[in-house]
Amino acid sequence: MMKVFMKLLGEDLPVFRRYVGMAVLYGVLSGLSIVAVVPVLSRLLAGDGAGAAGWLIVLVVGVVASWWWRRQVEKAGIGVGIAVLQGARQRLGDHVASLPVGWFTPDNTTRLNHVVTHGLMEVAQLPAHVFTPVISGAVTPLVIVVALFGLHWQMGLIALLALPLLAAVFLLAARLGRQADADYHHSSAQTSGRVVEFAQAQSVLRAFNGEGGGMRFLEQAIERQHRAGIRLIRLSMVSVVLNTWVIQAVFAALLVTAVLGLSAQPGAVVEPTSAIALVVALILANRFSEPLLDLAGYGEALRGARNQLDAVGRILSASPLPEAVRPQAPRDASVELRDVHFGYAPEQPEVLSGVSLRVEPGSMTALVGASGSGKTTLVRLIARFFDVGGGSVSVGGVDVREISSEALAGQISQIFQDSYLFQGSIADNIRLGRPEASDAELMEVARLAGVDEIIARLPEGLETTVGEGGARLSGGERQRISIARALIKDAPILLIDEATAALDVENQRVIVDTLERLRGERTLIVIAHQLSTVEMADQILVLDDGKVAERGSHAELQASGGPYARFLQQRRAAKGWRIQPVAGVVEGSTS
Numbered sequence: 001m002m003k004v005f006m007k008l009l010g011e012d013l014p015v016f017r018r019y020v021g022m023a024v025l026y027g028v029l030s031g032l033s034i035v036a037v038v039p040v041l042s043r044l045l046a047g048d049g050a051g052a053a054g055w056l057i058v059l060v061v062g063v064v065a066s067w068w069w070r071r072q073v074e075k076a077g078i079g080v081g082i083a084v085l086q087g088a089r090q091r092l093g094d095h096v097a098s099l100p101v102g103w104f105t106p107d108n109t110t111r112l113n114h115v116v117t118h119g120l121m122e123v124a125q126l127p128a129h130v131f132t133p134v135i136s137g138a139v140t141p142l143v144i145v146v147a148l149f150g151l152h153w154q155m156g157l158i159a160l161l162a163l164p165l166l167a168a169v170f171l172l173a174a175r176l177g178r179q180a181d182a183d184y185h186h187s188s189a190q191t192s193g194r195v196v197e198f199a200q201a202q203s204v205l206r207a208f209n210g211e212g213g214g215m216r217f218l219e220q221a222i223e224r225q226h227r228a229g230i231r232l233i234r235l236s237m238v239s240v241v242l243n244t245w246v247i248q249a250v251f252a253a254l255l256v257t258a259v260l261g262l263s264a265q266p267g268a269v270v271e272p273t274s275a276i277a278l279v280v281a282l283i284l285a286n287r288f289s290e291p292l293l294d295l296a297g298y299g300e301a302l303r304g305a306r307n308q309l310d311a312v313g314r315i316l317s318a319s320p321l322p323e324a325v326r327p328q329a330p331r332d333a334s335v336e337l338r339d340v341h342f343g344y345a346p347e348q349p350e351v352l353s354g355v356s357l358r359v360e361p362g363s364m365t366a367l368v369g370a371s372g373s374g375k376t377t378l379v380r381l382i383a384r385f386f387d388v389g390g391g392s393v394s395v396g397g398v399d400v401r402e403i404s405s406e407a408l409a410g411q412i413s414q415i416f417q418d419s420y421l422f423q424g425s426i427a428d429n430i431r432l433g434r435p436e437a438s439d440a441e442l443m444e445v446a447r448l449a450g451v452d453e454i455i456a457r458l459p460e461g462l463e464t465t466v467g468e469g470g471a472r473l474s475g476g477e478r479q480r481i482s483i484a485r486a487l488i489k490d491a492p493i494l495l496i497d498e499a500t501a502a503l504d505v506e507n508q509r510v511i512v513d514t515l516e517r518l519r520g521e522r523t524l525i526v527i528a529h530q531l532s533t534v535e536m537a538d539q540i541l542v543l544d545d546g547k548v549a550e551r552g553s554h555a556e557l558q559a560s561g562g563p564y565a566r567f568l569q570q571r572r573a574a575k576g577w578r579i580q581p582v583a584g585v586v587e588g589s590t591s
């Protein structure tokens with residue numbers, strides 16, 4: 001936990017170290033102020049009023065000094081909190097910006113959002129509100145133990161031996177609640193997700209379940225959260241009771257020791273000095289348990305913050321893809337995969353196994369295969385969303401790991417199914433591909449991608465705002481804008497995922513026109529869902545369960561009667577493709 005906190009602070013770590021030093025000193029000062037009661041009481045009980053008054057002044061000065069010092073510690077704690085909010089946000093942002101695109105899964109994005117909006121705030125409050133009492137709660141009893149040794153060594157020994165026992169019980173109590181706490185946070189996050197889903201998917205829910213049908217998922221999530229909450233409350237109570245009991249047990253042991261000390265020699269006269277020491281030691285024993293009870297009380301707050309720090313830790317532990325020490329420039333627009341092996345996680349099965357592929361500059365390759373066969377993964381590896389587990393991916397004859405991320409990004413344009421449009425105008429979104437593009441170039445790509453038809457319909461034309469994520473446009477319109485954006489970038493390699501969902505006949509025509517026009521000019525690698533696209537390719541790679549099942553031209557593969565021919569049969573049956581001989585070739589349509 002502290003490791004993550006310190007990592008988060010980065011170069012602001014000295015501010016935290018200074019604060020910890022101050023908090024430890026505060027614990028010592030508090031302990032000394034308590035111990036100053038010893039000479040005051042001893043003198044008073046022995047009838048030395050003048051001596052007691054002198055020590056009383058020392059005691060008052062000590063209490064005032066520790067109060068003043070506590071204020072300084074709190075200010076230093078606030079300083080650490082500010083460092084967390086300012087510096088750590090920046091550091092987390094820099095770290096996330098260096099992570100591979102593949103890291104940004106919905107789970108990770110939600111976690112990041114939660115950490116930035118809530119988690120860091122909770123973590124920033126730790127030093128001022130939790131660490132100070134926790135540190136002093138651990139240091140002050142140590143000072144009292146030393147004083148107890150001086151007064152009554154048996155009680156001192158018991159208090160000293162009790163410290164590791166107390167630490168063990170505190171840790172056990174913390175562990176008891178940790179899993180319940182994690183479960184509760186997990187179920188809360190799930191409930192939030194279900195609430196958003198419930199709101200967003202109203203049309204689907206009402207169509208399939210009637211008005212209240214969709215409530216079931218939400219109600220189940222709320223029920224799970226409710227159960228997790230009750231379990232957390234129960235375990236928290238057990239932790240608090242356990243901590244309190246063990247502290248009271250230690251106090252009782254100290255009392256018994258004191259009483260046994262008095263009754264050790266029945267009938268014998270107890271020295272007044274010993275009796276005074278014993279009384280004072282009993283008072284100290286009482287003060288010994290107070291900071292410990294405080295410390296135990298902060299267990300809950302620490303556990304809550306631990307969850308947030310764990311989430312931060314998971315983000316910080318994600319490694320950026322290593323950058324080449326001596327980056328090389330790609331020599332041409334070829335793409336080559338050699339015996340590529342890849343899995344999304346070490347414990348998951350390989351998604352690509354021994355895939356090899358050579359794509360010549362300016363040629364077109366279609367990737368075909370059943371859903372889940374690994375087409376998208378293959379294309380992501382070319383753009384280096386992830387690094388391969390085995391084998392290599394080269395662009396322009398250079399391993400992508402040896403190309404700087406900037407140079408690789410400059411070499412590749414992408415039209416993916418989930419192309420995101422930013423809140424801004426259509427023109428802003430297209431210009432993202434090349435901010436310095438002229439208006440004429442913008443209009444040219446808009447025409448080529450069929451965006452001109454969209455803007456002709458809109459009163460504000462190119463300056464029409466698209467809404468968050470392009471929400472004010474249809475799926476097909478969004479796709480055309482993303483095509484225009486990719487075209488204006490003018491990169492020599494174009495990776496395209498034909499979005500089946502967004503493709504209407506008109507968009508399919510735009511894709512085919514785009515591909516025809518760019519053929520021979522750019523290297524095209526297309527995840528093809530339409531027969532008309534597949535036919536255009538110079539080579540077709542058929543993937544089956546992460547392996548290359550077949551490769552060749554449309555005519556060759558169809559004639560061979562292998563997996564491709566069978567795949568075509570299935571697609572025709574499933575999607576109504578029909579084959580029409582047109583000018584000596586076979587054509588598909590979605591009708």
Ligand SMILES: Nc1ncnc2c1ncn2[C@@H]1O[C@H](COP(=O)(O)OP(=O)(O)OP(=O)(O)O)[C@@H](O)[C@H]1O
Pocket residue numbers: 105344351369370371372373374375376377378
């Ligand atoms: N981010 C991810 N984490 C873990 N597994 C993933 C991830 N993305 C894809 N997979 C898995 O990898 C396998 C290949 O997926 P991929 O998306 O590459 O297939 P595909 O051929 O493009 O499928 P589709 O045509 O349906 O888009 C699938 O089993 C999928 O569940």
